[in-house]
Amino acid sequence: MMDLAKRRKIKGSIALGLSTLAAVSGLFWLTFIIFDVLRHGLPALNLELFLEDPAPPGIPGGGLRNAFVGQLLITGVATLIGVPLGVLGGTFIAEYARGTKLAKVISILSDIMVSVPSIVVGTFIYAIMVKPVGHFSGWAGAMALAFIMIPVVLRTTEDMLKLVPWTLREAAFALGASYFRVIKDITYRAAATGILTGVILAIARVAGETAPLLFTSFNNSYFTLDMSEPMASLTVTIFNYAMGPYEDWHEKAWAAAFVITVGILFITLLTRSIIHWRYKD
Amino acid sequence: MKKFLKLPFADIVFALISFSAAITILTLVVATVVVLFKEASLAIDKFGFLKFIFTVEWNPVKEIFGAAASLYGTLITTFLALLIAVPVSIGIAIFLTEVAPPFLRTPIGIAIEMLAAIPSIIYGMWGLFTLAPIMADYIEPTLQKWFGDWPIVGKLFEGTPMGIDLLTASVILSIMITPFIASISRDAFKLTPDIVKESAYALGATKWEVIKDVVLPYSKLGVYGGIVLALGRALGETMAVAFVLGNKHQITFSLLDAAATITVTLANEFTEADTDLYLSSLFYLALILFLLSFSILAVAKFFLLRAEKHFQR
Numbered sequence: 001m002m003d004l005a006k007r008r009k010i011k012g013s014i015a016l017g018l019s020t021l022a023a024v025s026g027l028f029w030l031t032f033i034i035f036d037v038l039r040h041g042l043p044a045l046n047l048e049l050f051l052e053d054p055a056p057p058g059i060p061g062g063g064l065r066n067a068f069v070g071q072l073l074i075t076g077v078a079t080l081i082g083v084p085l086g087v088l089g090g091t092f093i094a095e096y097a098r099g100t101k102l103a104k105v106i107s108i109l110s111d112i113m114v115s116v117p118s119i120v121v122g123t124f125i126y127a128i129m130v131k132p133v134g135h136f137s138g139w140a141g142a143m144a145l146a147f148i149m150i151p152v153v154l155r156t157t158e159d160m161l162k163l164v165p166w167t168l169r170e171a172a173f174a175l176g177a178s179y180f181r182v183i184k185d186i187t188y189r190a191a192a193t194g195i196l197t198g199v200i201l202a203i204a205r206v207a208g209e210t211a212p213l214l215f216t217s218f219n220n221s222y223f224t225l226d227m228s229e230p231m232a233s234l235t236v237t238i239f240n241y242a243m244g245p246y247e248d249w250h251e252k253a254w255a256a257a258f259v260i261t262v263g264i265l266f267i268t269l270l271t272r273s274i275i276h277w278r279y280k281d
Numbered sequence: 282m283k284k285f286l287k288l289p290f291a292d293i294v295f296a297l298i299s300f301s302a303a304i305t306i307l308t309l310v311v312a313t314v315v316v317l318f319k320e321a322s323l324a325i326d327k328f329g330f331l332k333f334i335f336t337v338e339w340n341p342v343k344e345i346f347g348a349a350a351s352l353y354g355t356l357i358t359t360f361l362a363l364l365i366a367v368p369v370s371i372g373i374a375i376f377l378t379e380v381a382p383p384f385l386r387t388p389i390g391i392a393i394e395m396l397a398a399i400p401s402i403i404y405g406m407w408g409l410f411t412l413a414p415i416m417a418d419y420i421e422p423t424l425q426k427w428f429g430d431w432p433i434v435g436k437l438f439e440g441t442p443m444g445i446d447l448l449t450a451s452v453i454l455s456i457m458i459t460p461f462i463a464s465i466s467r468d469a470f471k472l473t474p475d476i477v478k479e480s481a482y483a484l485g486a487t488k489w490e491v492i493k494d495v496v497l498p499y500s501k502l503g504v505y506g507g508i509v510l511a512l513g514r515a516l517g518e519t520m521a522v523a524f525v526l527g528n529k530h531q532i533t534f535s536l537l538d539a540a541a542t543i544t545v546t547l548a549n550e551f552t553e554a555d556t557d558l559y560l561s562s563l564f565y566l567a568l569i570l571f572l573l574s575f576s577i578l579a580v581a582k583f584f585l586l587r588a589e590k591h592f593q594r
Contacts, residue, residue, distance in 0.1 A: 012489035016380050022372025023381070026393050026463070029456045033399060036411050088302035096296045097303070106303050108586075109310060112578040115510065116571065117517020119544050123551065123567040124313045127320045151306055178289040179296075208400025211519040211544070215551045235402050235520075242406045242524065253406060261403050268398040272391060 034261070041258025044251040053223045060248040064256055066223040070231040074138055074217055075207050077227065078145035082206075083199050085146075086153025093154075094161035095183055107158060110151035119211035121147050126215045138224075138231035141217025145206040152205060156198025160191040163279075193278045197271040204267040208260060210235035234260055317568040323561035333565065339530035339546075341554075346562035348569060350530040354447070354540040355570075358522060359515040361451035361536070362458060367508055369455075370462035374504075375492055377463070378470040390467065397460035405524035408453040413525050416452070417444030421537055439535040448536040450522040457521055458511040465510065469503025469588060470496050502591055506584035513578040517570060519544035543570045 048063040055062030089110075093103035121144050129140040164187045172182045188195075210233075218230040219240060234256045241253035288296070318325075324346065328336070336347020377390050421442030428434045473496045481491045497504070527539025528549045543566045554560040 008487050008490065012487040015489040015492075016375075019372040019375040019380055022369045023376040023389060023393075025369060026373050026396065026459060027389065029459075030392055030396050032411075033396075033403065033407050036407055037403065040410070085302045085305050088299040089306060090303075092296070092299035092303040096299065102303075106306055108579075108582055110306050111582055112575060113306060113310065115514050115517075115574070115578050117519070117544060117574055119517065119519045119547050120313070120317070120567050120571045120574075123320075123547065123564060124316055126551070127316045127564070128312075147309060150309070154303070154306060178292050180289065180291040180294075183295070204398070208402065210400070210402040211548060214548055218552070235400065238402050238406060239520065239523070242409060250410070254410075257403050257406055260400060264398055264400060265395060268395065269391070272394075276387075 034265075037254070037258050037261050040251075040254035041261075044255035045258060046255075049252070049255055054221050057244075057249075058246055064232075064234070064237060064252060066220060067232040067234045067237040067256065068259075069223065069225070070138065070217070070220070071207070071234040073225070073227060074141045074145060074213070074231060074233055075203065077139070077142035078149055078206055079199075079203055081142065082146035082149030082202070083153055086150045086202070087157045087195060087199075089150070090154040090157025091161065091183060094158045095179070095187065107155070110154045113151040114155065117211075118144075118148055118209055119214070122212040122215055125212070130216060136216065136218035136230040138217050138227035138229065141213045141231060141233065142227070144212035144216045145209060148209060148212060149202050149206050152202040153199055156202070157191075157195050160194030160198060161187055163194065164190040193274065197274050197278075200267060200271050204264045204271075208235065208264050210239055214239070313571065314568075317564055317571060321561055321565035321568045323558055324565040327558065328562075328565075333562075334569070337530070337532055339541075341550075341556075341559050344556065344558050346559070346565075348543070348566055350532055351541050351543045351546045351566060352569075353532045354526065355516055355542040355544070357447055357536075357540070358451045358454055358526075358542060359512060361447070362454035362515050363508065363512060365452065365455035366459045366462060366511065370459045370507075370511075371466055371504065373459070373463040374466035374470055377467050379488060379492055379496070390464070393460050393463055396456065397464075401457065401518060401520040404453050404457055404521040408449060408521065409524035412453060413444030413449050415444075416446075416449045417442045421448065425537075436534050437536050440537045442537055443539075445525055445527045445539055446537045447526070447533075447540050449525045450540075450542075451536075453521050453525060454515050454518060457518065458515050461511045461514060462504075462507045465507030465585075466500070466504045469500035469507070472503070473499045500588070502584055502588035506581050506588055509577060509581035509584060513574045513581055516577065517544060517574045519548050523548045543567075 048061070050063060050068060051065055052061075052063035053066050054064065089106070093106050097103040125140050125144040125147065129143060130136055168186055168190060169182050172186045173179075177185070213233050213236050217233055217236070219236050220230045220232045224231060238253045238256050238260075241249035241256075244250075324333070328346065333346070334348045334352060336345070337349040338345050338347050339350055340346070373393060377386055377393075381389060421438070421444070425438045425442065428438055477499065478491050478495055481495045486494070522542055523545050526541060526545050528541045528545050529539040530541050530546070531538070533540060547563055547567060547570075551560075551563055554563055
């Protein structure tokens, strides 16, 4: 017969032990996935991967130059569209419209849109940009990624601007500065690191997106710089190659997966440590 | 308005520009619903709502389309993923706030969040090449050995273990959503005032009792919000499940069978749709998915806002 105190203690140790186990399992999956990507990806990595276009299906050799370039172009254009819209929108709801109903609605809506299924964005862009012209295009892919980017950037900008103390703005107002001046010279400067890291995280986030590109930029086994044509991207290439029948394709898919994973994890870690160092939290 | 026009010229211009940028998001949401609705109208007219979501058959040749099988797959994988992920994530959150030595909290927290940064296509590919064979060779036969003879549970594990099935997809999905629930729960736990916890310790409560009876009740709104948010994410996840689900339109009781979700159907069939009705039915699926996840995410947001207010008092 155990006494109550002892039973309570044992119960506690079991529960806390289980929670430790949960954390270990989380770390286990992370290392398992990363290790696997390294194990398969590293040996498949070579210079041809970046410098050559794909060989015809089934024939070994060739590279994924078209996909690397396509990925850069699509993500780049998406950034050019999505970042200004996001930053400006975030500025509006954090500054001019601060505290209003409209600001609140837009903020909540953006929060929801951040998590909305990205494949639905793909179908939407397909309907407005692919169906009317009759063919897939790099522009459509970039628009789909920009769509996903806007709410992410908008929300970080809003949060970062709100961290700037109101008294700082008041000091500038007292000197006779207009609100535009205050935003441009005071709040943007104070929040620059935060907004920039937010932007970089948003880029990293869309760079790994596949679903919205499947039926917007589609795929292209040839090298092209023309954004009005179907365009290859790393992620869609991974999807097609991994599902494909050839061993050589699988190796290339792992190599591409390696590049994407390492790139995104590196960027995420870097920006996180910048935020950590800048905001001490 | 009068006050607005008195502002300096630069302010008027900049306010208008930033206003239009902020309005874009509103426009995009409305446009998405309108466009999807318009594109789906052919299928909506033909099948209606109830008939569409309760028809199992998905037959492009006979042009009969029903969402039941895809919806079933979406709901089952999401449910199973939550079933696995919720206890694990809350365990992780407890570990990070109460158990781990302070110097380990930040690095392990970051490591768990790294899981959320890995693109879903990597999860999918890893699932196909690594997890699916493990499931087929070891885990699924073991489950069959253990539960195969049980009356109802046994039916869940019927069939040949192939690894390309509902169970594997759910496991991958659960790994993907774990970091979301864990980090939101951790943030919620952290907000419990120390003084409340200390009072409980002073009454002689053990650490686990403090967690169970003080921290968890105190932060439950935040935890609910995290869970519902993860639910919304899991519903719309595409690439992580597209590799390992097999895209087979059927309703099956066995978890070791191939199936389809709305997202997997869209990913696999959208570019192949050769008739107007086929494409329109796919848009109909997308519309249903959008409205479903939008409302669930709105609920999540509601919980999280309530939790925030709760703590501001």
